[in-house]
Amino acid sequence: MLIRWPVTLLAAVPAYNEELEAHYNIERGPFTKALGRRTQVINVTPRDQFRYGYRLWLDDETAMPLKSQLCDRDGNVIEQILFAELNFRDRIPADSLKPSISGEGFRWIRQDVQPQLAAGQVGGWGVIRLPAGFRLTAWRIQLIAGSNVPVQHLVYSDGLASVSVFIEPSDPQAQPMRGLAKVGAAFAFSRALDGHQVTAVGEVPPVTLEAIASSVTKDEAKTAPTPATAVPPQQ
Structure with a gap:
């Protein structure tokens, strides 16, 4: 086996x-x-x-x-x-390396190389005080399933540990999440900011998530190009 x-x-x-x-x-x-x-x-x-x-x-x-x-x-x-x-x-047959899922009927979307963003800002959002060693390593804009609400997803890493930061417009009909929560081996820390909910998630100590989420800020003067992944699903 x-x-x-x-x-x-x-x-x-x-x-x-x-x-x-x-x-x-x-x-x-x-x-x-x-x-x-x-x-x-x-x-x-x-x-x-x-x-x-x-x-x-x-x-x-x-x-x-x-x-x-x-x-x-x-x-x-x-x-x-x-x-x-x-x-x-000792030997792996070539057939064992073939994809198990057919790509027929799928639409391929290739994302261009992400540009360097000043001070780690993405669409005006960024973290002004990161714990030592952490830096912005990836970002994208995704859509909440079943809606066209954009969610900013920023990833900060020190080369080993990583933290995902999600920034989404607040839903007035939903109970907002606040403070610290445990998710398996990971933690999540949420806060409200300027009509948005900011949530930091990662397998790091709670103090790291709170430090990052509490330092998220928005600069209206800064914008970022729309990545190729921000494509609404076809109806």
Whole structure:
């Protein structure tokens, strides 16, 4: 039985650089066993209160991550992801790599490279005081299902941890969300701002989400080009 590759395990593996080293201490731990295979433990420890740490078990032969743990500053495990069973094949048939979903009848929309935006502003929205190391890495405008209400989606990352910020017009008929909420291993922090609801979501400490959401601001003088993904669905 071949277990499909969990994308979350791959995302937890840090790409080392000096910028990441400024906010995390990355050290080799002991060799141990996982799924009967020799693994190298990697400890990724945050240097401040704005991010979580990680423990990674990398297969010694292939460097494939077999297990990962998301940890708080005290080393307590918040979330754990691991293979239940793993088989390495000597050869993978070409047919196994074919897409399982046909693209017939789909309409392809290719988004152009996003322009650099001054001070991280998107459509006039931005965060004026980010925790150290975080920067704007992606943005888009999407539509709420069943309506034409645009939602700004901004992603801030330090190279390992990431926070999504959603900015949408307030619905007068709905009960607004306020403050902190837990969503699985992640947290969400919401606030009202200028007729909009701002929500920051991520697998980071609550203080990080509150700092980012509380620093969202709008500059009416700044606008951003409309990305290609902001296309209303065809009727």
